[in-house]
Amino acid sequence: MFKFSKFASLSLNKCSKEVHTSSLLNALRFTQEHDELRKTVNKIIEKDINPYVDKWEEQRTYPNREVFKKFGDAGLLGITRSTKYGGLGLDYSFHVAFLEELSNVNCAAIPNSIMVQTDMTTPALERFGSEELKQEFLVPSHAGEMVSCIGVSENQGGSDVANIITKAERKGDELIINGGKMWTTNGVQGDWMCMLAITREGPPHKNKSLICVPLKLPGITCNKIQTMGNNCCDTTEIFFEDVRVPAKNIIGEEGMGFIYQMQQFQDERLALCMTACSAMARYIRDTADYCKERKAFGYPIIQNQAIQFTLAELQTEVEALKALLYCAVAKKMEGEDVTLLATMAKLKCGRLLREVTDKCLQFWGGMGYSSDTLISRALRDGRALSIAGGTDEIMLNIISKFMGLLPKSKPNASKC
Numbered sequence: 001m002f003k004f005s006k007f008a009s010l011s012l013n014k015c016s017k018e019v020h021t022s023s024l025l026n027a028l029r030f031t032q033e034h035d036e037l038r039k040t041v042n043k044i045i046e047k048d049i050n051p052y053v054d055k056w057e058e059q060r061t062y063p064n065r066e067v068f069k070k071f072g073d074a075g076l077l078g079i080t081r082s083t084k085y086g087g088l089g090l091d092y093s094f095h096v097a098f099l100e101e102l103s104n105v106n107c108a109a110i111p112n113s114i115m116v117q118t119d120m121t122t123p124a125l126e127r128f129g130s131e132e133l134k135q136e137f138l139v140p141s142h143a144g145e146m147v148s149c150i151g152v153s154e155n156q157g158g159s160d161v162a163n164i165i166t167k168a169e170r171k172g173d174e175l176i177i178n179g180g181k182m183w184t185t186n187g188v189q190g191d192w193m194c195m196l197a198i199t200r201e202g203p204p205h206k207n208k209s210l211i212c213v214p215l216k217l218p219g220i221t222c223n224k225i226q227t228m229g230n231n232c233c234d235t236t237e238i239f240f241e242d243v244r245v246p247a248k249n250i251i252g253e254e255g256m257g258f259i260y261q262m263q264q265f266q267d268e269r270l271a272l273c274m275t276a277c278s279a280m281a282r283y284i285r286d287t288a289d290y291c292k293e294r295k296a297f298g299y300p301i302i303q304n305q306a307i308q309f310t311l312a313e314l315q316t317e318v319e320a321l322k323a324l325l326y327c328a329v330a331k332k333m334e335g336e337d338v339t340l341l342a343t344m345a346k347l348k349c350g351r352l353l354r355e356v357t358d359k360c361l362q363f364w365g366g367m368g369y370s371s372d373t374l375i376s377r378a379l380r381d382g383r384a385l386s387i388a389g390g391t392d393e394i395m396l397n398i399i400s401k402f403m404g405l406l407p408k409s410k411p412n413a414s415k416c
């Protein structure tokens, strides 16, 4: 019996119906068990999250740990992870179902914050971490008892990952960390950071390590950054001055951090896209409903062909993106490298999200411009997707590299 089944008897009706329209359904083999998992996710969202989202957005914070604990108790923060480490031991298609249902949260900040834990800080730890590190950081993260954050971007640049400057110098059995991380989601409430830092001399792709850094240590300070959207999750600048952590906190092999992080980015990008793709379907659906109700010139505005065609076109784009994503998922489940597909999906998803939220908002008229409507929050939150997790330009750079378009002599950031 799965852990999530304890909620299965409770009635819910917000499962993502669009999932069932994809021709790639068979590759993913969604079953009744996936539906049960979807219901469990939605139960938590409806009871423990959505009633409070407006308040949390206004307060510009939300109780990370309390929310994570709800998902952790249902086993949802480690769906694909080994039961030995508190996971559910299920295949990635169940995680896809989870990510899709996260789109029912009434803001993007909380799904993003959760995905930091499930798809950004823990994949490398699970793949390469020592038994001791897994017990200390992975198990409590799966349980929702610890909040994690990912420290890659820095003040002087986020796209050029190879040239970050934060150092973790080895002194005996310890690492002494000096530097800073920027734009860190979950930074204020985080218990530990999966940090990319320079740990030794050598070329930029071989001199860095991923390190589990507890955040309640002397020498660590942080500032919350005010952002245009994603208001209720922390976006943070964190400084490290002579911070000491055990050298055994390095994940896997020393010097492999850059490579591990490039792999970890693929989990991050797929997850972000999966939730955003379902969210877009939701915005289109909600906008169509509004247009059926709203009247102008004596009839519902949905009767204008311009509106019908715009929504129909957006829906088509969303289905095309979903097909690309499911293709990537099917390949990932077969153990193939999905860097190119994940990169293409991230590029397309960031751009489409901007288009969907902007065009849908237009049909809400003045209501759309009001801060109170979800569509205006979606537009503000969604703008980040073309930046966070790698910008559109960096995605284009990677795709160009795969296509063999980069001149060999020109330096660029395509290795991200």
Ligand SMILES: Cc1cc2nc3c(=O)[nH]c(=O)nc-3n(C[C@H](O)[C@H](O)[C@H](O)COP(=O)(O)OP(=O)(O)OC[C@H]3O[C@@H](n4cnc5c(N)ncnc54)[C@H](O)[C@@H]3O)c2cc1C
Binding pocket: 116, 149, 150, 151, 152, 153, 154, 156, 157, 158, 159, 160, 182, 183, 184, 185, 186, 227, 230, 235, 384, 387, 388, 389, 390, 391, 392, 393, 394, 397, 412, 413, 414
């Ligand atoms: C809401 C939010 C949350 C985030 N959360 C995290 C987090 O939790 N952890 C973390 O580590 N980071 C996080 N980030 C940081 C994010 O990953 C970076 O902002 C992103 O990688 C871009 O880096 P940058 O902001 O330094 O921009 P820069 O690297 O300075 O780039 C500025 C502009 O130049 C363009 N550019 C750069 N190089 C090239 C090139 N070779 N060709 C063409 N154009 C180029 C970029 O595309 C961009 O448009 C977050 C960002 C946001 C907005």
